[in-house]
Amino acid sequence: MVEVLVYTKAYCPYCKWAKQLLASKGVGFREIDVMSDAELERKMRKESGGRTVPQIFIDGRPYGGFDEISELDRRGKLDELLGLKPIRGGQGSPVPNAPVSENSRTEFSPLRVGGGSDGGVPPPETEDLVILGSGAAGLTAAIYAARANLKPLVIDGLQPGGQLTITTDVENYPGFPNGVMGPELMDLFRKQAERFGTRIIYGEVSQADLKRRPFALRLGPDKTVRARALIIATGATARWLGIPGEKPAPDGYGGRGVSACATCDAAFFQNQVVAVAGGGDTAMEESNFLTKFASKVILIHRRDKFRASKIMQARVLNNPKVEVRWNTAIAEVLGDGKVMTGLKLRSTADKSESRLDCQGFFVAIGHQPNTAPFRGQLDLDEIGYIRTIPGGGPRTSVPGVFAAGDVADRVYRQAVTAAGTGCMAALDAEKYLEETNHE
Numbered sequence: 494m495v496e497v498l499v500y501t502k503a504y505c506p507y508c509k510w511a512k513q514l515l516a517s518k519g520v521g522f523r524e525i526d527v528m529s530d531a532e533l534e535r536k537m538r539k540e541s542g543g544r545t546v547p548q549i550f551i552d553g554r555p556y557g558g559f560d561e562i563s564e565l566d567r568r569g570k571l572d573e574l575l576g577l578k579p580i581r582g583g584q585g586s587p588v589p590n591a592p593v594s595e596n597s598r599t600e601f602s603p604l605r606v607g608g609g610s611d612g613g614v615p616p617p618e619t620e621d622l623v624i625l626g627s628g629a630a631g632l633t634a635a636i637y638a639a640r641a642n643l644k645p646l647v648i649d650g651l652q653p654g655g656q657l658t659i660t661t662d663v664e665n666y667p668g669f670p671n672g673v674m675g676p677e678l679m680d681l682f683r684k685q686a687e688r689f690g691t692r693i694i695y696g697e698v699s700q701a702d703l704k705r706r707p708f709a710l711r712l713g714p715d716k717t718v719r720a721r722a723l724i725i726a727t728g729a730t731a732r733w734l735g736i737p738g739e740k741p742a743p744d745g746y747g748g749r750g751v752s753a754c755a756t757c758d759a760a761f762f763q764n765q766v767v768a769v770a771g772g773g774d775t776a777m778e779e780s781n782f783l784t785k786f787a788s789k790v791i792l793i794h795r796r797d798k799f800r801a802s803k804i805m806q807a808r809v810l811n812n813p814k815v816e817v818r819w820n821t822a823i824a825e826v827l828g829d830g831k832v833m834t835g836l837k838l839r840s841t842a843d844k845s846e847s848r849l850d851c852q853g854f855f856v857a858i859g860h861q862p863n864t865a866p867f868r869g870q871l872d873l874d875e876i877g878y879i880r881t882i883p884g885g886g887p888r889t890s891v892p893g894v895f896a897a898g899d900v901a902d903r904v905y906r907q908a909v910t911a912a913g914t915g916c917m918a919a920l921d922a923e924k925y926l927e928e929t930n931h932e
């Protein structure tokens with residue numbers, strides 16, 4: 494049996510996603526919460542070389558955090574490490590006692606479905622409505638579709654609950670006069686969707702065929718789901734700067750000082766100096782939150798003006814623990830080979846360079862829409878956001894495919910607007926299915 498160990502913290506969404514990913518594989522794992530145990534935290538740091546959570550060990554070997562194991566999963570490697578599949582290329586041997594699937598595939602084959610033509614494998618059931626993504630847009634679509642008796646199937650995506658699960662206080666979602674924590678809000682959405690019969694499965698669509706009907710969606714390396722109507726609410730993923738030293742080990746200091754989640758990792762930087770990159774609401778929120786732990790937060794922005802909302806800016810500018818470095822770009826993450834020790838900064842005004850000593854670095858520079866499986870099949874803009882038909886609400890260039898939330902929104906990107914477009918997408922999908930007699 495493979496032994497899996499996950500170091501976590503209670504309020505860390507990346508930990509939750511890592512656990513969901515492992516659970517979706519049907520493997521058991523041991524969890525150690527290092528939240529309030531400094532000794533365990535030291536042990537985790539020593540054994541993994543990382544200073545962020547989660548840290549995942551398989552058979553005693555550290556594999557990094559959620560991003561690293563989901564990347565392994567995308568490449569089909571996680572199943573091999575977990576003993577669910579023979580190890581490719583004859584290197585090593587399958588893990589003893591591991592259930593080995595006879596028709597496990599290692600590479601994507603062309604998306605063939607239906608008619609039993611897939612190597613004798615019976616065709617998958619066709620769903621009336623599949624919703625991709627379980628953030629505010631996807632789950633609102635699910636609530637409406639489930640109440641319309643469409644029995645929607647939600648495919649969670651790699652970040653169940655979406656971006657709200659990595660924020661702290663949400664103060665602008667109507668109905669919560671005292672604010673609500675992002676993860677709590679998404680739990681409520683989820684329960685409401687499930688109450689009306691929504692089925693939610695964990696997984697990520699790696700390939701889509703929207704030219705055939707029903708649409709075909711490849712989940713992971715070897716599962717296919719078919720759908721008569723599709724709502725894409727896959728949201729957007731945090732962007733990285735792409736500078737030297739930013740990537741996870743062994744290439745850089747990701748997880749060893751560099752993070753994109755203050756909620757998860759702020760507590761590791763007790764009484765230390767940390768830097769934050771960005772000038773939007775996320776950077777403001779992360780900076781403020783970090784001041785609860787860090788001795789000082791240096792907020793680095795490439796221009797001389799923030800784009801964040803006035804109220805969030807004011808909180809940061811009035812916080813004595815935050816120092817803003819205007820007109821400054823980050824050129825490199827510096828370190829001693831084990832952990833990060835500082836940043837190389839470059840003035841955007843006169844190009845002069847300087848060094849900032851800091852132990853942590855939080856990247857908060859916006860998001861990239863998650864549309865890779867739909868490239869070449871749907872009309873996308875130059876960044877990759879789905880283009881909806883002007884005046885057509887959430888309708889896309891393919892009839893029967895609807896887009897909701899951040900994946901199609903370059904402008905508003907709020908929880909409430911995502912929920913609004915999720916509702917519209919569900920109502921339009923219902924109408925579409927009626928007009929096409931669910932065929």
Ligand code: NDP
Nearest residue numbers: 771772773774775776778795796800857858859860905906
């Ligand atoms: P934004 O796109 O609003 O801001 C991104 C910031 O990162 C900008 O200041 C941008 O600089 C900077 N940036 C982008 N690329 C680079 C780069 N390569 N190098 C350096 N800096 C860079 O993203 P956010 O994630 O902050 O916010 C997204 C949406 O979510 C917004 O609509 C926001 O209102 C919302 N949100 C709301 C919250 C709340 O209400 N509680 C909390 C968090 C987010 P520049 O300004 O120069 O372009």
